[in-house]
Amino acid sequence: MSQTEIAEQRVLNFSAGPAVLPETVLRQIAEEMIALPDVGSSILEVSHRGKAFTKYINAARDGLRELLSIPDEYEIMFLQGGSRLQFAMIPMNFMHEEKCAAYAVTGSWGKQAFQEAAKQGNAKTIWDGSEDHFTKTPNESFQLTAENYSYFYYVSNETIQGVQFSSEPDCGDVPMICDASSDFLHKPLAIEKYDLIYACAQKNAGPAGLTMVIAKRSLLQSGKSNLPGYLDYRSHADNESLFNTPPTFAIYVLSLIVDWLKNEIGGLEKMHLQNQKKAKMLYDVIDKYRSVYIGHADPDCRSLMNIVFKFPSVELQSRFLSDAEAAGFHGLAGHRSVGGIRASIYNAMPVKGVEALAEYMTDFAAENG
Ligand SMILES: Cc1ncc(COP(=O)(O)O)c(C=O)c1O
Structure with missing residues (x-):
């Protein structure tokens, strides 16, 4: 299998750790x-x-x-x-x-x-x-x-x-x-x-x-x-x-x-800006669709790295997770002690990966809200 074919098999990995690494580093x-x-x-x-x-x-x-x-x-x-x-x-x-x-x-x-x-x-x-x-x-x-x-x-x-x-x-x-x-x-x-x-x-x-x-x-x-x-x-x-x-x-x-x-990133100031941008994309969806997503942390204590939220029902949560997995979003299940969803968007998660998740969450809310 060629390097390109192998790279195409990579999923969007939102695992809390061990977590996604930059693709250039893996190469x-x-x-x-x-x-x-x-x-x-x-x-x-x-x-x-x-x-x-x-x-x-x-x-x-x-x-x-x-x-x-x-x-x-x-x-x-x-x-x-x-x-x-x-x-x-x-x-x-x-x-x-x-x-x-x-x-x-x-x-x-x-x-x-x-x-x-x-x-x-x-x-x-x-x-x-x-x-x-x-x-x-x-x-x-x-x-x-x-x-x-x-x-x-x-x-x-x-x-x-x-x-x-x-x-x-x-x-x-x-x-x-x-x-x-x-x-x-x-x-x-x-x-x-x-x-x-x-x-x-x-x-x-x-x-x-x-x-x-x-x-x-x-x-x-x-x-x-x-x-x-x-x-x-x-x-x-x-x-x-x-x-x-x-x-x-x-x-x-x-x-x-x-x-x-x-x-590649250009230092930690730039990394911070990128992390703020990524987290905002997901929190914006959570705040917009409050009948579907229930954010865990108080807004001024929200993490830029681990976005944790729940649903009003267990059924909705199971559907969200199984549809997400089928769509190529992996590692989203919350920690076994708290349940819900946890999207970990560490430094190496590309902006486009978070954009794709925000889009999936928006579509899911529109269909299930
Ligand atoms: C904030 C924090 N502290 C401690 C630990 C434990 O780390 P380790 O499994 O390397 O002992 C973790 C693991 O996820 C963590 O997130």
Whole structure:
């Protein structure tokens, strides 16, 4: 089968993650899979300490530093264990015995991170959106003091509920830690507001198996000692992410995604504009056909990455999903814990893919409203 025939088989993939990747990146991976230029082996077959891989890990690290304007006082680390390992590593490293760790819980992932931290010590939910079914982010600022709190933790985009902070919360005088797993690289970042920000790669930055952690050196130095080597961030920072064998393939793909963002998209400002445009197309349809679509998040807390909505009846929802699948729109079923529909429109989902979904939703509403 030719490359063109294979490409024609690609569906519009609205999966929440692992998610769609840019087609140009996939093509480059396919081309280089047998042998990297001037190397003679694929990325899967070379040492993580050799010259060939060093080029890609440096490109991924330097590229992130450039795209996000990350100052030198921050370490960029490439870990494994998914975002869930971060749920445990953060309290393990930074929760100090005599203090509380503050969690703002705006959805399922924040709740699970809090529960993991509570196993290890004094974790406290200082804001909890569960009574409102996780439809909002907090309006208030949190004036926390370093005397009482080890850190403040929040999730910038709750992937399951489709609820996103439009800017960083104010947490007072304590280190701010953020799970940006599902909106990392979707817009520029005010990095200096964070002490640690992390994201798994499988939404906006590549395949599963890689977690990117960006942390201030001063926070890393304040971490607990006597932790097992892998679980101490300093092991990774001090060894430039080569403490153990890192996920080499995923780091190579990240370096290609970074290039794509820089050269094809034109940077994160442009990526943000495109993401705003895509999300607006779908929210406009939801708002126009209110008898058919019921948006989940409050309008000012709506996610640009995960568009979550329901229907007035289960029958309508089943019809929407089966007709969508037949029309080539895949991965639209909501998370098993909340149901409904979730259209994940990460960076790599092309504008024309979202246009097609908006058109399908408009036609469906006209027929079923
Ligand atoms: C916001 C957020 N945090 C954490 C996770 C868990 O990530 P992982 O499966 O890599 O542990 C996810 C996964 O979807 C997520 O969306």
